Amino acid sequence: MWPALGLAMKTTLALAQPDYPPAHWVPPVGCNKWYTSGNGHHFCVIHDMEGYYESSISYLNNCSVSASVYYLVNGLQNGSDNLGHHENNPNDAPAGDITQSVREQYYAWHVRCWNTWMFGTEHEGFVSTPAWYSEAMYQASAGLQRHLCDTYGIPKDRNHIIGHNEWQNAAWRTWMTNNFPAINPTCNTHTDPGQYWNWSHFMSLIIDTAPVISIQPQSQAVNPGQNATFSVTASGAQPLAYQWSWNGGTLAGATNSAYTRTNVQPADAGAYSVVVSNQFGSVTSSNGVLTVNTAPFITAQPQSQTVFPGQPVTIPVGAGGTSPLNYQWRFNGNLIAGATASAYSIASARLTNSGTYFVSITNAFGYAVSSNAFLAIVPLAGWGDNSASQITSPPQATNLVAISAGAWHSLALRADGVIAAWGADWNGQADVPAGLKDAVAIATGGYHSLALRQNGTVAAWGANDYGQSAIPPGLEGVIAIAAGAWHSLALKADGSVVAWGNNSLGQTNVPPELAGVATLAAGGSHSLALKADGTLVAWGDNTDAGGSFVGQSVVPDGLASVVAIAAGEYHSLVVKNDGTVVAWGDNSQSQSSPPEGLTGVVAVAAGRAHSLALKADGSVVAWGANLSGQCNLPAALANAVAVSAGAYHSLALVDDGTFVPRLFSPVAIGGRFSVLLQTLNRKHYALEYKISPAASNWTTISNVAGNGVLKLLTDPAASVSPRFYRVRQWQ
Known part of the structure; x- marks a missing residue:
């Protein structure tokens, strides 16, 4: 270390080049301040100047001063500290600038009796403060020490790269005595570079190691038009190379330890990172995220949904903008209390939840309002053939209490007595009479429809080729109805049955002794009657589509304790009071083979060649023909309260929790x-x-x-x- 003698401009000589290319060659003029012979260079000594860079160069090149040094490194450009040191040199070189004053082949005068053994490097600054020991200085000096060690075979360790004050280190003195007995380790008394020199960091820059990042790029938020600077601190063998990236893409020219984005705009937001490399490897920093303060904006609008009653619903929105973002959801324009998250959820959807949802998003810089999302709570599920739109229910099919599937059309009964009809209408089977608004039950045949009215009379419409839609005169007191392919049935309050329509296979020949009937079912060309005592009576066709006997009207021997029935085109189903299903008739497509272990059933439905079962837990089971997907149950179907089977389609009514018995x-x-x-x-x-x-x-x-x-x-x-x-x- 040397006393500061004021400012002096560095003299540059173009006649010779430095031994270390990054340095400037500025030797003394008019004198030689070095020994020409010595014991070889075995050490690198770190000094501090106790002064400023430019003035120290001038001082050490003064021929009247009996001191010299190989290299000098600048700490701060025109620096100062809080202890009163002020460089006051606007023309000062940048931090990390290096000057060489003595050739490496000679021996400079910098460490007394160690001179003929050791290189020396002076560093701008003072032992009393760390302010001058900049990262640029550490990086530059480390590169220089690596050069000296590699060129002259000096080991890169703390026994060979030492401070001017290393004589104070007892362990080093012992090591010197054992390894270099010719050197007196105590002939120096200087204390530089002092306690603030970061030896661990400095050595990490010298030793042959891949880069290690000690300070990662930091995330930041700025306003549009401001600048944003990301920096990284890394150690490892010098020189270190830097390459910055933005959102994974390389930034051209961004090859310093810091990167500045000027005049930041919202499009500049994203993740900034840097790859630090040297000859021994590379390391990639973590991302520093640049957030540009902006008002909220929508990235993903809420989407309309259609769900069954009882299903959970979540309506999310995607939004950007400066955090924190505040959310407020609304339903049909009205604020939803507590709905202040980025998604609005309903644990169990009800019909009352049907409507329009949107969300407003605010932050300190503005607001955004989403588009509307419509939530439809559909109590009716349909699957299978839709060639005639028979599973595409109309908007008025809400608040339902009953459903019925015909061959290619469908009916739904609303709680207010109005009937919704859709699907095939070739014979007017979907043209509900205009004045029919008091229905209490419905039934669908192949090509015609029936409705039971509050007054106990029956209405019919659609195909009437066989008189199936011609209500018998005086028919009243009816409590249940059923419709087959071309015939119709009615159950009266006194337990008797009335039948009309096609009778080519005896399907309307009601057994004369039949009484005490509780409910009815009509198949393709056969009929079933469940009696109040749990027994079953059947009549009509017993053949399949090819005319072969299959016995759909032959009740299995001993069948009793029946609680529910259904008739398909050529097969029959019943539910017993133990929740099991019995099936018979045509089984060409396994429609009469209920799944093994099927229990807990409360109701059944039969189509042309497939079957449905409703279980007590609200689940549905399907089997038989599936060419049109009529057995492919909707994944979310649950909590059903009714099922119905058409020719090639299926329906299920889902409980929405609002049904009030009438x-x-x-x-x-x-x-x-x-x-x-x-x-x-x-x-x-x-x-x-x-x-x-x-x-x-x-x-x-x-x-x-x-x-x-x-x-x-x-x-x-x-x-x-x-x-x-x-x-x-x-x-």
């Missing part, structure tokens, strides 16, 4: 009260009464399971007057 045709005669109840499968119903409106307790008369059609409930002991009745529904 009562029809109450009758009180001779101490007996009866009423018709509209029911759903998988629901249970209790007829209850109390003796006055003010009474708090209800008395249960009967409990029944819903079956998707009308149930006749009775109170056989209604002689005490008055009684007030209600029906209670539960799952």
Whole structure:
């Protein structure tokens, strides 16, 4: 270290080049300040100047000064510190600038008795502060020391690369005594470069190692028009090379340890990283993310969805802009309390959730409003053949209580008594009579449709080739209906059955002794009647499409305890009270072979050659013909309460939780009260009464399971007057 003597401009000589190419060659003029012989160079000594770069060059090149050094390295360009050191040199060289004053072949005068053994490098600065020991200085000096070590075979370790104050290190003195006994390790008394010299970092820049990043590029947020600078601090063998990238793409010319993006615009946002390399390897930094402060903007609009009742729903939005982003969802224009996330979720969709959803997004710089997403809660699932749009339900098919699938058309009954119809209309089977608004039950045949009205009469429309749509005169008191391919059935409240339409195969020849019927089913050309005692009666066709006997009207021996029935084109299905299914008739496509282990069934439906079963848990099972996908159940189908099978398509009604049972045709005669109840499968119903409106307790008369059609409930002991009745529904 040398005292500062003020400012002096560096003299450059063009007559010779430095031994180390990055340096300037500036020797003393008019004198030689070195020894021409010595013991070989075995060490590199690190000094600090206790002064400034330019003035130290002048001082050491002064022929009257008995001191010299090989190299000098600048720490700060026109630097200063908080201890009162101020360089005051606007023409100062950049940090990391190197000057050579003594040729490497000679021996400079810088470390007393060590001179003939050691190289020396002076560094701008003071032992009292780390302010002058810049990264540029460390990098430049490390490259110089590597050059000296590699050129002269000096080991790159702390025994050979030492401070001017290394004499204070007892371990080093011992090592010197053992390895260089000819050198007196205590002939120096200087204390530079001092406690603030970062030896671990400095040595990491010298030793033959691949780069290591110690300070990663830092993420930052700026306003449009500002500059953004990313920097990295790395160590490793010098020289280090840098290459910056943006969003994975190389940035041309960005080859320094820092990269500045000027006049930043939103398009400049993204991930900035740098690859640091040297001859021993490379390392890639982590990303420094540049965020350009902007108002919110939508990257992915909310999407409309159609779901079944009970399904979970999530409506997300994608947005960008400066964080934090604040979200507020709205439903049909009204604020949704607590809906302040980037997605709005409904755990279990209900019909009341149908409507339009959008979200407003705000931050400190502005706002954005999404487009509308429409959520449709569709209680009706359809799958299979759609060649006549028979599974494409119309918008008015909402708030449904019953469904029915014909050959190529479909009907749905709304809670308000209105019928929705769609699909094939070749024979007017989808043309619901204009005045029909009081239906309580529906049925679809091959090409015609039936509806049971509140007053117990039947309406029919569509094909009438065989009189299947010509209601028998005087037909009333009906509580259930069924439609086959070309014939129709009606069940009266007294348990009798009326049939009309095609009778070519005896399908309308109701057995004369038939009575006590609870429900009906009509197939292609055969009919089924379930009696109240759980037995089954069948009549009509017993052959398949080819005329071979298959016995769809032959009830299996011993069949009893039946609770639900269905008739297909050429096969028959029943559900027993233990939840199992019995099937018979045509089995050419396995339509009469229920899946093994099928239990828990509450209702069945039969198409031309496929079968459906509704289970007590609301799931649906399908088997048989599947050429049109009529057995490919929708993945999300659950919580169904009704199923129906057409020729090649299938329908399922999903419970939306809003069904309220309706009562029809109450009758009180001779101490007996009866009423018709509209029911759903998988629901249970209790007829209850109390003796006055003010009474708090209800008395249960009967409990029944819903079956998707009308149930006749009775109170056989209604002689005490008055009684007030209600029906209670539960799952």
